[in-house]
Amino acid sequence: MKKIELLFPELCNIYGESYNVEYLKRSNPENIEVISTNHRDTPAFVTEDVDMIYLGCTTERKQEQIIEILKPHKERILQLIDKGVIFLVTGNSPEIFGNYIKDGERTIEALGIFDFYSVRYMDRERHNSQYIGKYGELTMLGHRSQFSYAYGEFENNFVDIERGIGMNPETKREGIHVNNFFATYSLGPYLILNPYFAKELLAKMGLETTLCYEKEIIEAYDYRLKELLRTLHY
Amino acid sequence: MDSYVLYDIIRRILLMLRFYFALWASKFAMWVYKLRGQERNDRPGLLAFKLCPDFLKHIKKPPLVITITGTNGKSTTSALVNNKLVAEGYKVSFNDWGANLHAGYCLNLMRCVNIFNKVRYDVSILEADERTLDKMMGMIEPNYIMVTNICKDSLRRNGHPEFIFDIVDRTFNQLGDKTVAILNANDPISSQLAKNSKARRVFYGMTDIDAKPFENTVKDIAVCPECGDFIGYNYRLYRHIGDFYCPSCGFKTPDSKYFAKEVDLENRKMVITEDGKETTYPLISDAVYNSYNVLSAIAILREIGKDKEDISKFLETQQVTKIRETCEEFNGIKYYTYGAKSQNISAASTVFEYMAKEPSDKNVVLLLDELQDKNHPTETLTWLYETDYEFLNSPNIKKIIVGGHMFLNHKLRLLLAGIPEEKIVCVEDEADIPNYVDREGIEKVYVLFEIDCVTKARNMRDAILNKAKEEAK
Numbered sequence: 001m002k003k004i005e006l007l008f009p010e011l012c013n014i015y016g017e018s019y020n021v022e023y024l025k026r027s028n029p030e031n032i033e034v035i036s037t038n039h040r041d042t043p044a045f046v047t048e049d050v051d052m053i054y055l056g057c058t059t060e061r062k063q064e065q066i067i068e069i070l071k072p073h074k075e076r077i078l079q080l081i082d083k084g085v086i087f088l089v090t091g092n093s094p095e096i097f098g099n100y101i102k103d104g105e106r107t108i109e110a111l112g113i114f115d116f117y118s119v120r121y122m123d124r125e126r127h128n129s130q131y132i133g134k135y136g137e138l139t140m141l142g143h144r145s146q147f148s149y150a151y152g153e154f155e156n157n158f159v160d161i162e163r164g165i166g167m168n169p170e171t172k173r174e175g176i177h178v179n180n181f182f183a184t185y186s187l188g189p190y191l192i193l194n195p196y197f198a199k200e201l202l203a204k205m206g207l208e209t210t211l212c213y214e215k216e217i218i219e220a221y222d223y224r225l226k227e228l229l230r231t232l233h234y
Numbered sequence: 235m236d237s238y239v240l241y242d243i244i245r246r247i248l249l250m251l252r253f254y255f256a257l258w259a260s261k262f263a264m265w266v267y268k269l270r271g272q273e274r275n276d277r278p279g280l281l282a283f284k285l286c287p288d289f290l291k292h293i294k295k296p297p298l299v300i301t302i303t304g305t306n307g308k309s310t311t312s313a314l315v316n317n318k319l320v321a322e323g324y325k326v327s328f329n330d331w332g333a334n335l336h337a338g339y340c341l342n343l344m345r346c347v348n349i350f351n352k353v354r355y356d357v358s359i360l361e362a363d364e365r366t367l368d369k370m371m372g373m374i375e376p377n378y379i380m381v382t383n384i385c386k387d388s389l390r391r392n393g394h395p396e397f398i399f400d401i402v403d404r405t406f407n408q409l410g411d412k413t414v415a416i417l418n419a420n421d422p423i424s425s426q427l428a429k430n431s432k433a434r435r436v437f438y439g440m441t442d443i444d445a446k447p448f449e450n451t452v453k454d455i456a457v458c459p460e461c462g463d464f465i466g467y468n469y470r471l472y473r474h475i476g477d478f479y480c481p482s483c484g485f486k487t488p489d490s491k492y493f494a495k496e497v498d499l500e501n502r503k504m505v506i507t508e509d510g511k512e513t514t515y516p517l518i519s520d521a522v523y524n525s526y527n528v529l530s531a532i533a534i535l536r537e538i539g540k541d542k543e544d545i546s547k548f549l550e551t552q553q554v555t556k557i558r559e560t561c562e563e564f565n566g567i568k569y570y571t572y573g574a575k576s577q578n579i580s581a582a583s584t585v586f587e588y589m590a591k592e593p594s595d596k597n598v599v600l601l602l603d604e605l606q607d608k609n610h611p612t613e614t615l616t617w618l619y620e621t622d623y624e625f626l627n628s629p630n631i632k633k634i635i636v637g638g639h640m641f642l643n644h645k646l647r648l649l650l651a652g653i654p655e656e657k658i659v660c661v662e663d664e665a666d667i668p669n670y671v672d673r674e675g676i677e678k679v680y681v682l683f684e685i686d687c688v689t690k691a692r693n694m695r696d697a698i699l700n701k702a703k704e705e706a707k
Contacts, residue, residue: 010453010456010457010464011456011457013451013452013453014386014389014394014452015389015452015616015619015620016451016452016616016617016618016619016620018451019619023650026650038464039457039462040462040463059394059396059397060396060397061396062396065462122397126390126391126393128390130614143614143615143616145389145390145393145614145616147393147397187389187616188614188615188616188619188620189615189616189618189619192615192619192646193615212650213646213649213650216642216645216646216649217646219642220642220643220645220646223642224615224642224643227639
């Protein structure tokens with residue numbers, strides 16, 4: 001039995017993010033156990049081994065709260081990343097793992113696990129865009145909708161953007177990929193958007209990789225990819 | 235004369251000239267649009283705003299300005315308040331087609347004055363988009379601001395409810411005691427507005443009506459904004475709306491001045507207590523959220539001094555605004571257009587819940603995508619997984635028919651929601667939809683549509699209806 005820890009779904013499921021874990025579970029219900037941890041409990045990964053940890057998008061206030069919740073467990077998180085435990089972090093949650101977040105005059109200290117920082121632009125129009133990019137051989141699709149950007153070198157990026165922007169409008173490097181730690185600004189049900197990546201995560205956990213409604217999800221992915229290739233020009 | 239004073243006088247004169255130029259130019263544009271039969275076009279307002287960015291500050295306001303904002307319910311509430319005041323003989327400026335941004339406000343208030351900026355209307359009712367409220371209301375200074383609720387809305391524009399809350403709260407802080415806040419006591423989000431402003435706060439709320447609300451997957455609010463504990467409910471009406479409390483601190487539903495103590499959806503009536511006295515009012519529909527819209531309208535009308543009995547009599551004549559719902563009947567089947575708003579996931583989920591609870595056997599046609607948004611080449615699918623498609627898995631919903639470029643995403647989502655495959659029809663070309671609508675074994679067909687696509691929805695409903703008529707020949 002493989003354990004997936006869904007962190008703080010009451011705070012981090014603002015755009016249907018929990019469906020990432022739900023979909024993996026639906027694809028292999030007999031071999032996946034989902035541990036749903038709320039923000040008032042100690043995360044399961046602190047005291048037991050888990051195979052995958054998922055953290056989704058949240059509001060700015062809750063993001064700061066989550067940084068404080070996770071700070072005492074920074075060493076354990078580093079240890080799990082080194083061990084190759086799968087992390088999937090989406091939406092604005094990658095910012096939690098950077099050095100700090102700037103919000104006007106305020107500087108919010110983050111976990112400092114990866115060397116980058118983020119800046120919130122709350123008084124600007126929200127940035128919305130899609131991306132097409134490569135993760136190894138896989139063509140990845142993403143949808144970003146955000147008030148903030150991240151700045152740094154991002155040498156260990158997750159996706160090489162072919163169309164769209166990366167961690168900020170000046171880079172084509174998107175997300176973070178270290179061992180099995182995957183982070184992206186793309187929000188919502190990322191694994192529904194990227195069924196081949198969902199298969200890869202199942203394979204990494206040593207599970208059979210047939211997906212729930214595989215025919216339908218691949219058809220939807222192919223159609224969407226074609227549509228994006230037709231409509232996304234930058 | 236001091237050069238600074240002279241400079242200031244010249245600056246003021248130039249600003250005033252700019253305002254009058256904007257007023258006259260936009261009045262002329264409004265007249266041209268009227269001649270062309272396009273009164274419902276806010277471009278003259280946009281012109282005024284472009285020529286004079288502080289047009290809203292300089293234009294004279296009627297004696298009564300009411301702003302109605304919130305994620306859901308503002309159109310219906312505004313229409314009811316407008317209709318009542320018009321019926322009483324007031325001269326009311328109201329954009330009955332929406333137009334709830336700066337261009338719409340400019341048009342609305344421009345209508346209220348003559349070319350010399352002299353007020354000739356009694357009332358302005360502004361249905362207002364909450365996203366830009368803090369940038370606009372400071373210039374307008376409405377006498378009343380009603381916030382119907384704050385729920386999940388389009389992520390691309392509105393982000394999340396906390397972000398919207400901050401915008402609306404800033405608005406109240408700016409206005410202070412220049413406005414009165416009329417708030418929904420049962421909304422744990424919007425009921426907390428204007429707490430730190432000088433605005434007088436008036437609440438309206440509703441009793442437990444045994445609504446048996448479904449549980450939403452994505453919550454508008456889950457934890458107490460004061461202490462972070464999980465919010466509890468003595469009862470819930472729909473989504474996060476209900477009698478809420480925090481088990482760890484004093485966060486709870488405020489007391490209501492206007493409290494619906496009995497709501498009979500079946501017989502469409504509601505008893506409201508106010509200062510200990512009860513009045514019965516008719517409802518315009520059997521949906522819980524529409525009874526809130528009636529309650530909201532009553533709260534405003536009572537605050538501005540309208541008589542209870544008059545309001546009650548007036549409501550007997552009202553129905554849901556046609557931009558939200560229309561109905562045609564043929565061969566014993568009712569064919570509806572019904573506003574749902576896809577990317578406003580709170581509205582879509584609430585309508586899906588209504589589809590399940592409304593007991594008729596029905597087909598549901600989903601015209602829900604944002605293809606009309608030309609700024610957005612390929613839309614996100616996040617909203618499909620925020621919206622409770624699971625609610626459509628109901629025995630009285632015999633078939634779900636979806637068309638448009640999102641058809642494969644809809645199909646997957648409907649399957650994941652547990653809808654039996656034989657009930658699902660997903661076609662790329664929307665023109666094919668009428669071929670799949672049942673002609674017998676159902677009582678109703680609902681065409682659920684994006685509120686920006688009223689005409690498209692009516693055309694689809696009419697195509698379905700015409701197909702049925704052809705086959706009946």
